[in-house]
Amino acid sequence: RPVREVLFFPSRVTCTEALLAEPGPGSCPCPCALPHGDSALGRLLRRLLAARRSLELCVFAFSSPQLARAVHLLHRRGVRVRVVTDADYMAVNGSQIGRLRLAGIQVRHDQESGYMHHKFAIVDQKVLITGSLNWTTQAIQSNRENVLIVEDAEYVKPFLAEFERIWEEYNPA
Amino acid sequence: RPVREVLFFPSRVTCTEALLAEPGPGSCPCPCALPHGDSALGRLLRRLLAARRSLELCVFAFSSPQLARAVHLLHRRGVRVRVVTDADYMAVNGSQIGRLRLAGIQVRHDQESGYMHHKFAIVDQKVLITGSLNWTTQAIQSNRENVLIVEDAEYVKPFLAEFERIWEEYNPA
Numbered sequence: 118r119p120v121r122e123v124l125f126f127p128s129r130v131t132c133t134e135a136l137l138a139e140p141g142p143g144s145c146p147c148p149c150a151l152p153h154g155d156s157a158l159g160r161l162l163r164r165l166l167a168a169r170r171s172l173e174l175c176v177f178a179f180s181s182p183q184l185a186r187a188v189h190l191l192h193r194r195g196v197r198v199r200v201v202t203d204a205d206y207m208a209v210n211g212s213q214i215g216r217l218r219l220a221g222i223q224v225r226h227d228q229e230s231g232y233m234h235h236k237f238a239i240v241d242q243k244v245l246i247t248g249s250l251n252w253t254t255q256a257i258q259s260n261r262e263n264v265l266i267v268e269d270a271e272y273v274k275p276f277l278a279e280f281e282r283i284w285e286e287y288n289p290a
Numbered sequence: 291r292p293v294r295e296v297l298f299f300p301s302r303v304t305c306t307e308a309l310l311a312e313p314g315p316g317s318c319p320c321p322c323a324l325p326h327g328d329s330a331l332g333r334l335l336r337r338l339l340a341a342r343r344s345l346e347l348c349v350f351a352f353s354s355p356q357l358a359r360a361v362h363l364l365h366r367r368g369v370r371v372r373v374v375t376d377a378d379y380m381a382v383n384g385s386q387i388g389r390l391r392l393a394g395i396q397v398r399h400d401q402e403s404g405y406m407h408h409k410f411a412i413v414d415q416k417v418l419i420t421g422s423l424n425w426t427t428q429a430i431q432s433n434r435e436n437v438l439i440v441e442d443a444e445y446v447k448p449f450l451a452e453f454e455r456i457w458e459e460y461n462p463a
């Protein structure tokens with residue numbers, strides 16, 4: 118049965134270590150004081166971390182440390198990660214884009230006067246994750262936001278085509 | 291066959307008079323200099339103007355004159371229109387919210403510190419229109435944006451519930 122899910126934010130603040138920690142010899146239950154149950158952010162992370170082959174990410178604002186850890190983790194696992202973002206937000210304090218680049222992840226940004234205002238991701242060319250949510254802690258914890266998760270080629274295909282169009286257009290070469 | 295459509299912006303600038311003009315005895319082809327063909331904004335207007343019974347609108351920023359004319363038109367046709375918006379953006383120059391209220395349309399806004407950052411509409415409790423697009427001319431004409439149109443109860447129902455939750459929560463009474 119194809120994935121069809123809706124997430125609403127603000128998300129309950131929960132510990133996401135169990136999702137994001139690299140498995141090590143000594144992993145044991147997290148002792149931190151945060152609740153360890155389900156949350157909208159936890160569900161979003163889980164959908165992203167399901168990627169096995171590719172992640173296309175096209176997001177206006179990206180400052181969330183947890184979402185950045187998820188993207189780094191995928192990159193280290195060998196998933197092909199490509200990121201498109203907005204030049205203006207990229208320059209603000211707290212943006213994760215510089216760190217993604219330092220880790221060797223491919224990033225391209227706009228050179229336009231308008232905003233690159235999309236907020237979508239595509240997992241394994243099969244699942245579209247899209248909505249109003251920028252990838253910032255403010256949006257996750259304080260704003261009313263929505264994210265749709267859609268496994269349906271009729272929606273995924275045009276978003277993939279939009280990603281490839283933008284990816285080529287923002288090619289600095 | 292249920293509606294499933296994706297719109298990408300920026301939209302080509304086209305004349306939308308044919309969609310928005312009230313039919314009168316002397317209506318004839320629009321003589322203006324703009325192109326009169328199809329556009330993303332034209333398609334969005336058409337989906338909204340299809341409403342016969344109800345329009346729930348939950349949008350962070352609303353300044354587009356064409357989209358405001360569409361909402362006014364629906365209200366005058368007797369469609370039950372309810373609008374939820376963000377208090378901060380409502381106060382900016384160019385917001386259409388004041389004019390909607392003057393026309394007798396019900397509007398509620400947040401009192402919270404976070405943003406009411408949704409950008410969705412629900413037509414006749416049946417078709418969900420949602421994405422990254424704020425209802426501003428800047429977003430329509432200059433930004434990279436997406437809008438999904440989804441006629442599927444699995445997505446429409448949770449968005450309706452979210453609307454009703456917010457509508458009650460923002461009740462000033």
Ligand SMILES: [Zn+2]
Nearest residue numbers: 132134147149
């Ligand atoms: Zn913990």
Ligand SMILES: [Zn+2]
Nearest residue numbers: 305307320322
């Ligand atoms: Zn015209």
